[in-house]
Amino acid sequence: MVNVLVIGSGGREHALSWKLSQSSKVETVFTAPGNGGTENNVPISVDDLDGLADFAQKNNCFTVVGPEDPLAAGIVDKFNKLGLRVFGPSRQAAQLESSKIWAKDFMKRNEIPTARFEIFDDAQKAQEYVKSLDYNVVVKADGLAAGKGVIVCNSNDEAISAIQTILVNKTFGDAGNRIIIEERIDGIEASYIALSDGDIAIPMASSQDHKRIFDNDEGPNTGGMGAYSPTPIIDDNLAKIIQEEVIEKTIHAMKKEGIVFKGFLYAGIMIQDGKPYVLEYNVRMGDPECQPITMRMDFDLYDYFVASVDGTLSSLPPATWKSQSAVCVVLASKGYPEAYSKDDEITGFDSVPEGAIVFHAGTKKSGEKILSNGGRVLGVTALGDTLQSAITNAYAATDKIIWSQKFHRKDIGQKGLSYL
Structure with missing residues (x-):
């Protein structure tokens, strides 16, 4: 033991x-x-x-x-x-996430599909570049910004404002010392996560995150307002393409460059006309994708973690998954991702229906009480025989949790239903 x-x-x-x-x-x-x-x-x-x-x-x-x-x-x-x-992953391997510029250059030299891009550390040059474009862009801070350093722009004016926000106003601190301006690829976004030992990568169950704060994907990006698994957006054929053209290509290219990648490799994917493009890499399990994915795991996760460290994933059987769907609804504090209150008492945990699990995030204990202690506070997660029943079960549990500043999206999983 x-x-x-x-x-x-x-x-x-x-x-x-x-x-x-x-x-x-x-x-x-x-x-x-x-x-x-x-x-x-x-x-x-x-x-x-x-x-x-x-x-x-x-x-x-x-x-x-x-x-x-x-x-x-x-x-x-x-x-x-x-x-x-x-x-x-090691520090060197973690550059895939810790520096978006390093990751984009890595993708470019290894022919991993991603949007075309340019890199800037000078705001004026960046703004002049944007004015010369005839397509919309996404402006990204180079470094780690808690999932919030990406601004999707609908016009040149918005892009110029985003450059000002990141490079000049330093909204994301030193993470925004350099920026990427990349072509905005419009399509369907999905999360593809695999577990690697440096030689092979075992896919986890597919999932889809909901990044924007408000329903219908409106408002600013957040760390994630909810997720569901599996997603019908990634069918078997598309999963095979992503596994081969993105995940395995990344692992093998890293190894060729002298970096052994062990751990979770997460590719944020945009699917346009049936083709996947990498928006960004993460080098850990996604949050909130982790919550529905772990609910569906039908294997001993510890065994797979050990095999990743030891380089022996090929000796394990394929990962197996419950046939049910799982949905996670994030309960946030009103005001997130901007200013929000803390120390609000949360009640209702004892009333949550059996089968749903309330995963805590921004909470703390004070005696017998649970208090809010962050922007994203709880992830109410439930299984269901279908995606619709998982949605129903998750929201039934969500309704039982009560605090004065509770806020959540009401449309988690609806995108998936539209593809069934």
């Missing part, structure tokens, strides 16, 4: 901890720093790499890194040097 340390405090980490705790090989799952819903919380922040390593060493932990910041900071390299077993 082994202990597991899950690093992070979001809904993704709660879902991973929940799934890993079901393994017969795992004794205790610790979460650092965790949230109001996770058990065995360890009060060490995700950027305290020394503290995390010390805890893992003393408690005989296999470590799973949830969020992107410690991966970009090189936590996996640090743990490996200390002889500690850790799941996730």
Whole structure:
């Protein structure tokens, strides 16, 4: 029996901890720093790499890194040097997410399908470039910006404003020291996540996130307002194309460049005229996609994490999935992704129907109470025999959760229904 340390405090980490705790090989799952819903919380922040390593060493932990910041900071390299077993990509491999410019250049030189782009660190030159274009663009901060450093523009004026926001006003701090201006590809967006050991990659169940804050995909981007799995948008044929042309090509190209990619590889895909284009990479499980994906897992996740670290994924059977659909509705604090209140008491957990799980994200415990402690607060997740029944079940559970600042989208999963 082994202990597991899950690093992070979001809904993704709660879902991973929940799934890993079901393994017969795992004794205790610790979460650092965790949230109001996770058990065995360890009060060490995700950027305290020394503290995390010390805890893992003393408690005989296999470590799973949830969020992107410690991966970009090189936590996996640090743990490996200390002889500690850790799941996730190295600092070098994490550049696929930590630098959008590095990732775009990587895609370009390895002929992985993505939108055409230019790179700027000078606002005036960037704005002059935009004025010369006859198509709409997306403006992206180079570095990590908690899922919010991407501005989709509907006009030249909006693009010029986005350049001002990122490069001049430094809304995303140093993450916006350089920007990418890329052609806006309009189509259907989906998430494709695979688990790699550096040689092969096993696809996870397909999913679709809902990034915008308001219904009908309106308003600013967020870290994600809900997700469902599987998505009918990615059929078997398209899945095969993405697996071969994006995922496997990425893993093999990384290896050819001297970088072994171990961990979750997440490709944010835009599908236009049946062809997939990579919008961006993430080097960890998506959040909130993780919640419905883990609900549908019909295998021991711990075994697959160990095989990823050991380079032995090919020795495991294919991952199997429950035939049901799963839907996650994110409950946020009013005002997110801008300013929002904290410390609001949340009630109703005991009334949630059986079969639905409330994964915590921005919460904390205060005595017996659960208080809000972030922008995205909870991820109410439910299974159903069909996508429609999963939607119905998730929203029935959502209605039971009560707090004064609760806000959520009312159309999670509807895009999928339109493709059935």
